Amino acid sequence: MKHTVSILVENKPGVLMRVSSLFSRRGYNIHSLAVGTTEVPDVSRMTVVVDLPDKPLEHVTKQLHKLINVLKVIELEPTASVVRELMLIKVHAEPQTRSQVFELAEVFRANIVDVTTDSVTAEVSGPPEKIAAFEDLVRSYGIIELVKTGRIALGRGERGIKDRQLRAAV
Amino acid sequence: MSKEITGAQALMRALEAQGVQHMFGIPGGAILPAYDPLIESSIHHVLARHEQGAAHAADGYAQASGKVGVCMATSGPGATNLVTGLASSYMDSVPVVAVTGQVPRWLIGSDGFQETDATGITVPVTKHNWLVMDPGDIAQTIAEAFHIASTGRPGPVLVDIPKDVLQAKFPYHDASPVDLPGYQPKTKPNVRQIKEAARLILEAERPVIYAGGGIIAAGAGPTLQKLAELTGIHVVTTLMARGALPDDHPMCLGMPGMHGNYTAVTSMQRADLLIALGTRFDDRVTGKLPAFATQAKVIHADIDPAEIGKNRRADVPIVGDARLVIEELISALQAEFGKGATGDYGAWTRQLDEWRSRFPYRFTQPDDGMLKPQFVISRISDITGGNGIYVAGVGQHQMWASQFIRFQRPRTWINSGGLGAMGFGVPASMGAKVAMPDDEVWCIDGDGCFQMTCQELATMAVEKIPVKIGIMNNAHLGMVRQWQELFYTERYSQVEFGWDIPDYVKLAEAYGCVGLRCESPDEVDAVIEKARGVDDRPVVIDFRCDPRENCYPMVAAGTSNDDIILGPEFETDHETHGDTLYSQDPPEEDS
Known part of the structure; x- marks a missing residue:
């Protein structure tokens, strides 16, 4: 089962390695991992999607808490959080098919960010299902290459880690 | 204006500030x-x-004394040679601080x-x-290192x-109080869980x-x-808790x-309640996990x-320091006893006593036959009264030592339990003896x-650390x-060492x-007795x-504890042989 976990870490060298090393040596399968700074300069936030076929998520969160540089770990339940992903996708688009790709992009509210004589690059963001749907639709034109950010997520409304808690953590 | 000193001087000052009296190590280029x-x-x-020796010695020092063990090595091979020792300390939760030199900053990478x-x-x-990139951080890092190594669940750290x-020279400042936002070990148990535990008991x-x-x-x-x-x-x-309760104690x-032993294994298998304190349900204890103590509720x-x-x-589930947990549990139970509640384990106690008398550890030492390692270890235990510190390597001798030494107090049994690092014994016994010079230290190897x-x-020999090392040499x-x-x-494959190479007597000399x-x-x-009389060298x-x-009883790997193999001593009636039957007497009934 896939879980989305938000991890607040001290912004120090080697922290990403400590987290990824923990996942790998404990046999937790990382589906995606995104990391970036937060509104508090000393704190970074990781969003990890972890695939756990036969263990409760608690095993992972408890192990993460043992890392000295980890400040806070929360699970973001799908129903109580906003989950987004961004994809850049370059597809074959000859002049005769280009407009079809443009139309699809419009439906998905994707931005066309690069066009050449035989390719189009689209930027599409949204929930992971939407990204997957767009990818499926343009596959027939021929995908040249694509890249995804990995999921990022925030708890809805009162849920989540607020700035005050975050500052208190460091 | 504080005086300028070097990073190295700051390191020594920081270690002294932590109360370090002994450390084990080897110099080399980067740590010079x-x-x-x-x-x-x-x-x-x-x-x-050898740096592995330094790391195991620091571990033995820490296990024997409860203080933080310290080892030091140079970069590269010095650091990699420490790894086995650190891994052993990590598995056994032993507080160790390792300090390593690294190549200069401009060469890193x-x-x-x-x-x-x-x-x-x-x-x-x-x-x-930690990789310390600024001399001004050395004192603070050492303070954090000792704090993390010795608090919560102890363990090794490396600086x-x-x-x-x-x-580098820099203006030195003492470390400020350690404040680690991501490290707040919880030691005090939850009252509600303690009450619930008392109820189950x-x-x-x-x-x-x-x-x-x-x-x-x-x-x-x-x-x-x-x-x-x-x-x-x-x-x-357990193997890591031998001596926590004296072996001669009736409980x-x-x-x-x-x-x-059969009783310890089977009591857990048949229990309706396991009160697990400071332990981790290791596979060597549980055997096949789904078949482990299937009728038992668990307080952990x-x-x-x-x-x-x-x-x-x-x-x-109870998160907390074992001593605090037990103290709270005692208070909660006393309160219940005060209200007239009692636990009734009489039938169970009789069952345990019956098992203890029927299935003690057994071996047979023929009067004129080859030495049995169990006999040797029993004699070491009896002659020293179980009052020494006993260190082991890893293997059969380790298990026999754990079985046949009658431990009398905590911190007198030192071994590499979780990692099972062969070669642990000699250097760890060195560390133990340095930590506790007045104790008789035996390495069963x-x-x-x-x-x-x-x-x-x-x-x-050079440091005049008079450890006794008994090699159970089975070739x-x-x-x-x-x-x-x-x-x-x-089908024996690559297991025979032979009796004579090396000649251990000549090697020792x-x-x-x-x-x-x-x-x-x-x-x-x-x-x-002759070995006990030597106090100026090993x-x-x-x-x-x-x-x-062979070492028995045995639960074969991956099988259930119900399938414990008692061994040949229980297959024939030894009373009919002329051999002496040595067995551990069952402890006296609790009066």
């Missing part, structure tokens, strides 16, 4: 600057002959001479580690310092206390004894697990929340283990040989130690033991 102010330092540095990524390599085997950081009919190494780490031995005596609940002491059932208390529910679901780290005999990698006999149809040999049972007492005794002796 630290060895210069060491000359003026109050810290006594024991010059090991360039594959410089003797460069390895020491922090990267040790991430999986340390509680935390890696580039050579130029050690050389009173309801149970067949309870067993499953005591682990956390009891020793928390200094909770006497508190555990109080709990056992108050409730009348018997205690199994002590001894060691459970793969080579544990540990200082590390990640251990609770990791292998076995806990009905009552195997011939395989001994040869992995016997270079530390030189260290001990084989005995435990591997046993498995090949039992599970590989007696070459290292400036006393070398003795013992080949028959009637010489054993005399040779032990003694090595080559006990030539029966290579065919």
